[in-house]
Amino acid sequence: MGQSTKRPVWSLAGDSQPLRLLAITLLIFVGFSLVLGDKFFSIRNLQSMAVQFPEFGILAFAIMITMLTGGIDLSIVGTANLSAIAAALLLTRLSGEGGAGVALELSIPLAMVAALAVASACGLLNGLLVARAGITPILATLGTSSLYTGLSYVITGGPAITTTQLAFIGNGAVAGVPIPVIVFVVLAVVFAVLLNRTAFGFNVYMLGTNLRAALFSGIDDVKVLMRAYWLAGVIAGIAGIIFLARVNSAKPEYGSSFILLTVLIAILGGIRYTGGFGTVAGLVLSVLTIQFLSTGLNMLMLELSGSSAAIFFRQFAWGGLLLAVMVVNDYVERRRQRAI
Amino acid sequence: MSRLFRSNEVLVAATIVLLSLVIGLNNPTFFSVGNLFDLLRSSVVMGIFAMGVLIVIVSGGIDVSFTAIAVFALYSTTLILKQSLPDASIGVGFAIAAGIGLGLGLINAFFIAQFRLPTLIVSLGTLSMFHGFLLFAIGNQIIRDVPAAMEAFARSALIQVPLTRGVANLHPAILITLGTIVLVWLLLNYTMLGRGVYALGGAREAAERAGFNVPRIQYFIYGFVGLLSGVAGMTFGSLARQANPQDIVGMELNVIAAVVLGGAQLTGGRGSVLGSVLGVILVVIASNSLVLIGVPTVWQRVVIGLIILIGTGLPALQARRVRQQGYHRVEA
Amino acid sequence: MAKPIVRLAGIHKSFAGVRALQDVSVTLEEGTVHCLVGENGCGKSTLIKIIAGVYPRDSGTVEIGGTLYERLHPIDSIREGIQVIYQDFSLFPNLTVSENIALNEQLAAGRKFVNWAHVRRVAQDAISQLEVHLPLDARVDEMSVANKQLIAIAKALRQNARLIIMDEPTSALTEREIRTLFTVIGKLQRRGIAFLFVSHKLNEVLEISQSILVMRNGQVVSAGQVSEYDTARLIYEMTGQRIAENAYEFTPDPGQPALLRVRGLAVPGVLQDVSFALQAHEIVGVTGLLGSGRTELALALFGMLPMTAGDIEIDGKPAQIRSVQDAIAHGIGYVPEDRLTEGLFLEQSIGRNVVVRTIETLRGRLGLTDPLQVQRQIRDWVTSLRIKTADPDLPVKTLSGGNQQRVVVAKWLASRPHLMILNGPTVGVDIGSKNELHELIKRLARAGMGLLVISDDIPELLQTCNRILLMRNGTIVEEILPRQTNENALAAKLIED
Incomplete structure (x- = not known):
């Protein structure tokens, strides 16, 4: 015990991960461009990819922040849909056909505030259950996921609520950059600042590394966890607004595959599932990688099989990829441990 | 006997009685033979699943992929029966489904036992992998004209009670569930393997020191759960008289809710067959019969969510109180 | 045979x-x-x-x-x-x-x-x-x-x-x-x-x-x-033979107000009627066997163990300590017993372990954490406590026991506490580092801090403390002055039942 190791900087896996990932991201992009030619490498396809990734990319930040604390939030999709439904409901009631006739300039901000308020409430409830009641995050958020989705059913009665009034966000662009991408980039910057340049971010990493030491260092675990889960909720709310803006409708079961996808993104992006380690750069690269893979695999499968079943191949691939990444990480970690 | 009756089980049983009384007094059809048979029928598949989930949770893990295994086994078996064995009996069908389930379960086991990866994330991955593979490589259309053996099994009845209108049938599939329950009860309580599952969930390191082969126990657990899931899938398809590749997946939450409600703890080592059975009954009553007292079916998922939160929240709060009072006991 | x-x-x-x-x-x-x-x-x-x-x-x-x-x-x-x-x-x-x-x-x-x-x-x-x-x-x-x-x-x-x-x-x-x-x-x-x-x-x-x-x-x-x-x-x-250290001499002045005064403190089952006072410049040892309540006393003062009776005064003013945050707000720092699980974030860098208490204060423009101030603080503490490392960005687990303990001490010193509680400060530390840690403790006391050293290491108590409180069955049974005792006498008292 306690013998010092004078070995110099063994390649810090935590820090070299984004670099390694950058190489993988580029490799995949170049690979698909070579194999699929201008079907993949074209302005059109780039634009089409750009409007797709922010949906799950934004949600991935919600998984990231909770995973960094050593927990997980499985209710983010439920939260996103419930928020989207709140916004859609308000929009149709206030400004829709046969609605109250409120001007869109007023109803749209109101709808967004409503969505974020609902999302905040969802996040705070998760925080209470995890931080105050001390329920295992997996079960707490599995429970609230059912609760939030259930509430969506109660509100809508099942069918989707349609409104096209946010389409300008979903389809719009500023200087050629789609608005959802701008939202994603802004979030990434905010997250980078939050995690690297605030005490809250610092405490998230420390608490995720060793809860007991955090308590003994005076870190208020309840406060940090409450904030992390609240933040995850708010991000899910933003994702919900993007859902609504992209597909012009809100329904209880939208995006049910996003839980797996965001967990995959987090793990691929080098966020440690036991908490304490992971960077925004890694996450962003991981989001891009997944989008390239998604589009590329889809095109490849369509070309190869020509059947509509190709879309299901992705589902298979995501699961396989998640397991593969975990096995590789495990291998790298074990080798590193031996090296110390 | 005290081993059987821990307070949690008594609590769940009392809730069942209370809920039944409330529903029954408001709507007497609840106590009709027809409704009881319906409830039993609804519990058949969930009961089998619950036994698998119980074993996993007792061992300290969690599995969300069992529904994908079930639908995979159901759909593939139906195809095999239709295409290659049209005259095979239903028993053959169950055997094939169980075999497929076992194989898929061993894939879970491989990742969990070999690499010591977290069970939730592994099973999230295999859930997607198994379901995706089924849909993309095996088939994504509903099979409505199921093989004759399945059709016949679907129509069979164990008990028939004539009612004023029609007959109430008790389906023999209930025997599969009962068999599974007895088997798992024997396994967990009367075999060293079963005690190993409890030991692993209670204190992994002590289990290793005691000489349990932990990876081998994990291979057994996830393989057996896969097998049970295959059987459950086949049962589901037989009752529904169709093989729909989009069915079953999504049910996992209800099953986990039932088992957790029955006193199994995600931290491992705790949980009983009786508790899980009671949990299943409560969840089935809550999701099937609330409509009888005027609670719309759209509330189902809300109820399931609340069941999970209450079922986990109360013990967690209790544990937290004990921990706070006894902090000094944690002395190095 | x-x-x-x-x-x-x-x-x-x-x-x-x-x-x-x-x-x-x-x-x-x-x-x-x-x-x-x-x-x-x-x-x-x-x-x-x-x-x-x-x-x-x-x-x-x-x-x-x-x-x-x-x-x-x-x-x-x-x-x-x-x-x-x-x-x-x-x-x-x-x-x-x-x-x-x-x-x-x-x-x-x-x-x-x-x-x-x-x-x-x-x-x-x-x-x-x-x-x-x-x-x-x-x-x-x-x-x-x-x-x-x-x-x-x-x-x-x-x-x-x-x-x-x-x-x-x-x-x-x-x-x-x-x-x-x-x-x-x-x-x-x-x-x-x-x-x-x-x-x-x-x-x-x-x-x-x-x-x-x-x-x-x-x-x-x-x-x-x-x-x-x-x-x-x-x-x-x-x-055996020990390296001789200079004892710490300090006589509390009864006229001076106490930095910490505890009266009738109780925690059900572990502590009862604990009363003592501590002045600035004092190093007070707390000793007793495992289970005597010595660690529980530290945890209660640090807000981790809720007390059911008694009152605490800090600088002459009544203080409510209900949480770790309360304790810290009153200028109390705690170096815990189990360095590896309670004191350190083993996989995080040495630097992060040093600034974990003060990160809140190291802010620059827009209220954001200022990396330059963070680096400076890390460098200052690594130098002044002579933490031997090639690079403060290395995980703290790469350090030896003595250096790890210095990181824990640095973490608290950075937040400028008035009162430090050290529980087993030199357990698992080699003899050289041990002496240096003892010197550090004395230096801090001379500079005006009050220190409570919990230990069952008898020479350590005799060489660093100006008073020693002996605990048994959850209460303080005796106050001992190091110059009026020796190793054997103190050891005999410690194990007396």
């Missing part, structure tokens, strides 16, 4: 160049209670692990039950009837008492099915051999520590134990429970079972054992029949 069970000769063992055991020769005979005494880090646990087959030796011979082992594996050791009862007992909290006792045996017998009647019989039989009462059907997590220990002994017996090794077996037991344990040990000993006790409580050592081994710095420095020893000799053998 009793038959030897274990015979070790000329054992050497090193870890990464650090010598843990040097030329150790030990013979353990059947039907005998052997006691192994020595200070923390003297090599006791390494020796036990070599006997249990957990660590391979570097050189020397191991003979167990008359067989010479080239390479002793844990399974060989168990087959020879050697059972180590670790402090965590290796029990299953979720299983019943009877199952815990019988499980290993059933497993070793290769059984496939459980015969509950048999399990009960086995457990009943083992328990009746101990002549104690234990509820067979109760779950182990409902049992007291003393009962868990008896369960562990019963389990060991069922595995044909010939030598039972126990690590600090009496530390968490009440006087009555200790009597029960000793009675049980006496019975088993008459049946030929040998024991190896590792203990700090010297009077108990002298009472229960027939044979004594004293270790110091990886060597057996003294061994013999119990009749050859008394407390004074044991202490002398354990401590």
Whole structure:
């Protein structure tokens, strides 16, 4: 015990991960461009990819922040849909056909505030259950996921609520950059600042590394966890607004595959599932990688099989990829441990 | 006997009685033979699943992929029966489904036992992998004209009670569930393997020191759960008289809710067959019969969510109180 | 002449160049209670692990039950009837008492099915051999520590134990429970079972054992029949010659207000009516055996253990300490007992561990954390506390024990506390670092801080503290001035019951 190791900087896996990932991201992009030619490498396809990734990319930040604390939030999709439904409901009631006739300039901000308020409430409830009641995050958020989705059913009665009034966000662009991408980039910057340049971010990493030491260092675990889960909720709310803006409708079961996808993104992006380690750069690269893979695999499968079943191949691939990444990480970690 | 009756089980049983009384007094059809048979029928598949989930949770893990295994086994078996064995009996069908389930379960086991990866994330991955593979490589259309053996099994009845209108049938599939329950009860309580599952969930390191082969126990657990899931899938398809590749997946939450409600703890080592059975009954009553007292079916998922939160929240709060009072006991 | 069970000769063992055991020769005979005494880090646990087959030796011979082992594996050791009862007992909290006792045996017998009647019989039989009462059907997590220990002994017996090794077996037991344990040990000993006790409580050592081994710095420095020893000799053998340090001299001025005043503090079950005061510039030692309430006192002052009675004054003003945050707001810092799990974030960098308390204050533009200020603070503390590292960005787990402890101290000093509580500040720290840490403590006191040093390291207390408070059964029983006592007298007081 306690013998010092004078070995110099063994390649810090935590820090070299984004670099390694950058190489993988580029490799995949170049690979698909070579194999699929201008079907993949074209302005059109780039634009089409750009409007797709922010949906799950934004949600991935919600998984990231909770995973960094050593927990997980499985209710983010439920939260996103419930928020989207709140916004859609308000929009149709206030400004829709046969609605109250409120001007869109007023109803749209109101709808967004409503969505974020609902999302905040969802996040705070998760925080209470995890931080105050001390329920295992997996079960707490599995429970609230059912609760939030259930509430969506109660509100809508099942069918989707349609409104096209946010389409300008979903389809719009500023200087050629789609608005959802701008939202994603802004979030990434905010997250980078939050995690690297605030005490809250610092405490998230420390608490995720060793809860007991955090308590003994005076870190208020309840406060940090409450904030992390609240933040995850708010991000899910933003994702919900993007859902609504992209597909012009809100329904209880939208995006049910996003839980797996965001967990995959987090793990691929080098966020440690036991908490304490992971960077925004890694996450962003991981989001891009997944989008390239998604589009590329889809095109490849369509070309190869020509059947509509190709879309299901992705589902298979995501699961396989998640397991593969975990096995590789495990291998790298074990080798590193031996090296110390 | 005290081993059987821990307070949690008594609590769940009392809730069942209370809920039944409330529903029954408001709507007497609840106590009709027809409704009881319906409830039993609804519990058949969930009961089998619950036994698998119980074993996993007792061992300290969690599995969300069992529904994908079930639908995979159901759909593939139906195809095999239709295409290659049209005259095979239903028993053959169950055997094939169980075999497929076992194989898929061993894939879970491989990742969990070999690499010591977290069970939730592994099973999230295999859930997607198994379901995706089924849909993309095996088939994504509903099979409505199921093989004759399945059709016949679907129509069979164990008990028939004539009612004023029609007959109430008790389906023999209930025997599969009962068999599974007895088997798992024997396994967990009367075999060293079963005690190993409890030991692993209670204190992994002590289990290793005691000489349990932990990876081998994990291979057994996830393989057996896969097998049970295959059987459950086949049962589901037989009752529904169709093989729909989009069915079953999504049910996992209800099953986990039932088992957790029955006193199994995600931290491992705790949980009983009786508790899980009671949990299943409560969840089935809550999701099937609330409509009888005027609670719309759209509330189902809300109820399931609340069941999970209450079922986990109360013990967690209790544990937290004990921990706070006894902090000094944690002395190095 | 009793038959030897274990015979070790000329054992050497090193870890990464650090010598843990040097030329150790030990013979353990059947039907005998052997006691192994020595200070923390003297090599006791390494020796036990070599006997249990957990660590391979570097050189020397191991003979167990008359067989010479080239390479002793844990399974060989168990087959020879050697059972180590670790402090965590290796029990299953979720299983019943009877199952815990019988499980290993059933497993070793290769059984496939459980015969509950048999399990009960086995457990009943083992328990009746101990002549104690234990509820067979109760779950182990409902049992007291003393009962868990008896369960562990019963389990060991069922595995044909010939030598039972126990690590600090009496530390968490009440006087009555200790009597029960000793009675049980006496019975088993008459049946030929040998024991190896590792203990700090010297009077108990002298009472229960027939044979004594004293270790110091990886060597057996003294061994013999119990009749050859008394407390004074044991202490002398354990401590040996020490590097002399200058004692810390300070006489509190009764006219000055106290930095900390505690009156009638109580925590149910662990602390009662604790009262004392501490002035600035003072280093007050708190000592007592494990379970005397010394750690609980620190936890209560640090807001981690809710107190039910008593009041605390800080700088003459009443203070409410209900949480760690309250304690910190009142300028209290705490260096915890278990550095690895409570003091440090092992996988995070040295730098992050240093600034964890102060990150809130190191802000620049827009209220954001200023990396330059962070770097500067890290550099300052690494330099001023002489933390030996190539790069503060390395994980703190790459440091040696002494340097790790400096990081924990730096973390608190950075936040400028008025009062520091240090629990076992030099446990697992090499002798050089130990002296430096002691000097640091004295320097802090001279600069005006008040310090509470919790320790059972007697020389440490005598050399660093100007007063020592002795705790027993959750309360302070005596105040001792270092210049009016010596090592032997203090040691005798510590172990007095």
